[in-house]
Amino acid sequence: MKAPEDFQKRTLFFYRQMLLIRRFEEKVAQMYGEGYVTGFCHLYIGQEAVATGAIGTLNPQDYVFASYREHPHPILKGTDPKRVMAELFGKKSGCSQGKGGSMHLFDVEKGFLGGHAIVAGHCPLAAGTAFASKYLGNGRVSLCFFGDGATNQGVFHETLNLAAMWELPVVFICENNRYGMGTAIERTTKIYDIAKKASGYAMPHEQVDGMDVEAVYQATKKAVERARQENTPTLLEAVTYRFKGHSMSDPAHYRTKEELEEQKERDPLRKIRDQLLVEKSVTEEDFKEMEKGVKGVLDEAVRFAMESEFPSYEDIFADVYA
Numbered sequence: 170m171k172a173p174e175d176f177q178k179r180t181l182f183f184y185r186q187m188l189l190i191r192r193f194e195e196k197v198a199q200m201y202g203e204g205y206v207t208g209f210c211h212l213y214i215g216q217e218a219v220a221t222g223a224i225g226t227l228n229p230q231d232y233v234f235a236s237y238r239e240h241p242h243p244i245l246k247g248t249d250p251k252r253v254m255a256e257l258f259g260k261k262s263g264c265s266q267g268k269g270g271s272m273h274l275f276d277v278e279k280g281f282l283g284g285h286a287i288v289a290g291h292c293p294l295a296a297g298t299a300f301a302s303k304y305l306g307n308g309r310v311s312l313c314f315f316g317d318g319a320t321n322q323g324v325f326h327e328t329l330n331l332a333a334m335w336e337l338p339v340v341f342i343c344e345n346n347r348y349g350m351g352t353a354i355e356r357t358t359k360i361y362d363i364a365k366k367a368s369g370y371a372m373p374h375e376q377v378d379g380m381d382v383e384a385v386y387q388a389t390k391k392a393v394e395r396a397r398q399e400n401t402p403t404l405l406e407a408v409t410y411r412f413k414g415h416s417m418s419d420p421a422h423y424r425t426k427e428e429l430e431e432q433k434e435r436d437p438l439r440k441i442r443d444q445l446l447v448e449k450s451v452t453e454e455d456f457k458e459m460e461k462g463v464k465g466v467l468d469e470a471v472r473f474a475m476e477s478e479f480p481s482y483e484d485i486f487a488d489v490y491a
Contacts, residue, residue, distance in 0.1 A: 170247055172225030172386060177450060183225065183382045184441050184451075187217040189463050190241035191438055193250060196467045197240065197257060201417050205475070206257045210271045211238040215412035218437035219344050220245055222385030223312060223407075226393045232280045232302075232311040234295045236288070237272040238344075238411075242314065243281040252276070254470035260477035266488075267480045289315060289322035292341070296332050299339035303400055310396045311339040312389075318349025320363050326370075329404065333370040338396035340389065341404045344379065346411045351423040367404035379407030380435040410435065 170186075172179045194214050200206045213220070216238075224233060224245040235242040240257070244250050248264055256263025257271055264276045265284070274284035282298065285291035295313035302309040319325055320343055332339050343363050347354050354361060367374035373395065377388040385407055392403035410432040414421035421429075445451040 170225070170245065171227060171229070177448070179225075179386070180383070180441060180445065181451065183218075183221055183386075184438075184445060185459060186221045186225070186245060187382065187438050187441065188459060189250070189466065190217055190221070190244060192460075192463050192467055193244065193253075193470075194240060196471065197254075198413075198417065200254075200257070200471065206271065207259070208270050208272075209237070210257075210417045211415065212413045212417070213238055213241050213411070215432070215436070216344055216346060216379065216409045217241065218382035218385055219342065219379045219407040219409050220314065222382040223314075223340075223342055223389040223405075225386050226390040227310065227312065230280060230307075231309050231393075232282055232295070232298045233314070234282050234291045234298075234311065235284060235314040236291070236316055236319070237284070237286045238316070239274055239284050239314070240271070243274050243276050243279065243284075246276065246281045247279040248274075248276040248281060250466055251470045251473040254467075255474040255477050258474040258477070259479060260474055261480045261484060262473070262477040266484065268485070268488075289319035289325045291315070292319070292325050292328040293331075295339050295341075296328050296335075296337055299332065299337035299396075299402070300335060302338055303336070308397055309338070310393050311337075312342060312393075313339060314342050314344055316349065317343055317345040317347070317354055317363055318352075318357070319343070320366055321349075321358055326366075329367065329370045329372060329402070332402040333372045336400040337402050338400050339402045340392045340396055341402065342389070343404065343406045344409055345406050346409050348411075348415065348423070350415045351419065351421070353423070362406070364404055364406035372402055372404055374404040374406070376406045376408060379409030380437045380440065382437055382441060412436075 252264040272286040299311040364374040364376040
């Protein structure tokens with residue numbers, strides 16, 4: 170959903186959005202532990218400022234693509250949290266009719282085009298919708314989110330080259346959380362500032378603090394306007410950090426407790442909460458009311474998911490084209 174233009178209203182809007190997706194992920198972790206969510210499950214906790222700030226720049230008809238760490242992205246694009254939770258439960262009422270699960274969320278109506286499990290495999294798809302938008306002249310922009318590990322894939326570079334050559338309205342957003350699964354970025358690439366990789370394609374690029382939602386919003390807004398008005402692609406690198414392991418099965422032994430605690434000092438949710446308190450625009454009672462409201466939304470999402478039906482045997486073969 171698009172963020173308000175007014176700074177104070179936007180700050181409160183961002184806090185509400187980040188609170189919702191943080192608590193959503195915590196509830197998913199709980200449901201995973203209780204056996205309601207199965208399979209691979211990658212949580213977004215710690216990275217909330219990136220998707221919140223970036224998607225806050227979009228019009229409803231714009232497109233969003235994401236990798237497998239994508240539970241918040243469709244919610245921020247407008248998908249009902251009930252449908253996302255139901256999908257994680259594998260239920261027919263889910264946004265992918267229970268056949269996608271955690272790594273394959275889709276909501277075409279809201280312009281969220283996945284949820285992709287193959288690293289960097291969705292980059293050319295985002296270029297494809299951008300090509301169609303330019304061809305049709307409909308003014309739509311495509312945002313493509315991926316992790317730092319994706320930028321070492323060949324398809325990433327092929328896509329950037331074509332997007333630059335064909336002057337496509339697409340913004341590539343690298344969510345650099347320092348680790349490709351359990352491997353630190355220093356062990357996989359010679360260029361630590363990933364944004365610089367766009368230089369090889371004469372593409373505008375920028376590195377931004379991915380723990381600062383307003384910084385992400387301003388950088389993405391500039392890139393989206395450039396894409397919409399000039400058909401010029403951009404590579405943004407949001408330097409962020411995930412507070413949990415790569416997936417629910419990862420104890421994250423490849424990093425120290427000291428490193429994790431240091432990064433938690435940059436918690437984007439706490440940062441914006443402190444800002445609102447200093448400005449005295451929100452009281453402690455207001456925060457409690459917001460928490461209560463979010464809890465109600467998530468309790469309803471879990472109830473909806475639990476009471477929904479699993480897909481039938483016949484449902485499995487619906488929408489299969491090859």
